[in-house]
Amino acid sequence: MKPIFAVGDVHGEMTLLDELLENWDRERERLLFVGDLIDRGENPAAVLRKVKALSDQTDVIVLKGNHEQMLLDFLENPTEKMHYYLSQGGMETIQSLIADSLDKKMTPEGLAERIKNEASELIDFIRNLPLYYEEGKYVFVHAGVDFSKKDWHDTEERDFFWIREPFLFGKNNTGKVFIFGHTPVQNLHSNGSSGIWVSEDKTRLDIDGGAVFGGELHGVVVEENLITKSFSVKK
Template sequence: MKKLLFTIGDIHGEYDLLEEVLKAYDPKLHQLVLVGDLNDRGPKVKESLLKGKELVEQEQAVYIRGNHEQMLLNFVQNPQERFVNYMRNGGKETIESLMYKGIFSEHSPKEVAQLLKEKWADLLKFLDERPFYYEWNQYICVHAGVDFEKSDWHDTDNQDFIWIREPFHTGKNNTGKKIVFGHTVTSLLHQDEEDYSIWHSDGKFGIDGGGVFGGIIHGAIFNDKGIVKDIQAKNPREGWHSPSEKEIEALQNNQ
């Protein structure tokens, strides 16, 4: 087992920030864990997803499934029903990155999903195989959190592993382990819209610094006792904004 745990928070297509954080990564020293949400919203989704896949296959990194990986998979399987919600959450950036800009002016959601399946079958299979959590020594790494009401946290519903918020953030950590998670931007946990630092409470470490929203990508390095280093890559650009309902409707009506 490697000496240190190196965890990276939600990337959301911010590939350049990911590469900046990875400068501190030593494969011989660190067990690397990506806590999910590499896709959607940001400018370089394709590069981010392929980097995640490369790190797993070449460096034995762990890439945990996030709710945004799940949303991409859900869209591909059920494009008509999932289209509006996926576009609202940054899916346009993912699809245009994997395919090409303007694809929705030429193809229906159903056709887009089919094209994705044809071109990116290997990547989609890889994403569908991502685990919901990873254990390293006395740490649990998970995208959103676990269900403390379960007598054994391993029995947490898969939906909660990738979506849970408030019950996990405020609940008593009864797992006997430290928990590293992303999903909820730390400014919300700090209740301070300008504070993107790592959040820590009751053995829970929130590391989603809201990089795609103009915040920080965190590379949090842990030993058995806690955090030993926090590698930060600050986004110099203005943060991503959700498209309006009119913009989403226009995408649907362009075909």
């Protein structure tokens, strides 16, 4: 297996992403993002463009997060979904995609149409993102999987990028080690630490350092049977 450099939830933090990627050995390591590139943060559109450009140039794995799905849901049904999407950090994404998005005359439908027209390549990129990536004993996923399924591959699509407690604290009998984001580690550490969280049974590794909330942006290098390096950057 080629070593994988896995990056936690970026949420628009372009400066932190650039800083973290200084640690990526692009000749030796395959780059992977666990999703939630967008919403909130410094410049979500710049992050999307950077990651898409990297994936066009080299073999990069980008997984779909719930925030990518929320953008797609808004574009599909703008009137119904706009209020919720904006409340979840969508405003920063829209503003970074469309320069004059605050024009009060623009309807939700008008905004959605402009995004679809002016950022069509980015939207197509998001739409086609996979839900998980499996390599050897490791599974990379945005939120987790459903351990109640006989085969975790049969997890409902929504759960791959939304699930929390049943995955975080359920019994893992899959024989796999899961590396994921979605749940900020501060919510899992009893002391509120922004360090990487590891489950008691050592089969789940949360790398969402809550960077956009003042925490850290994490990167880990995963090799055949172990995690060999970890990096983190913060504001």
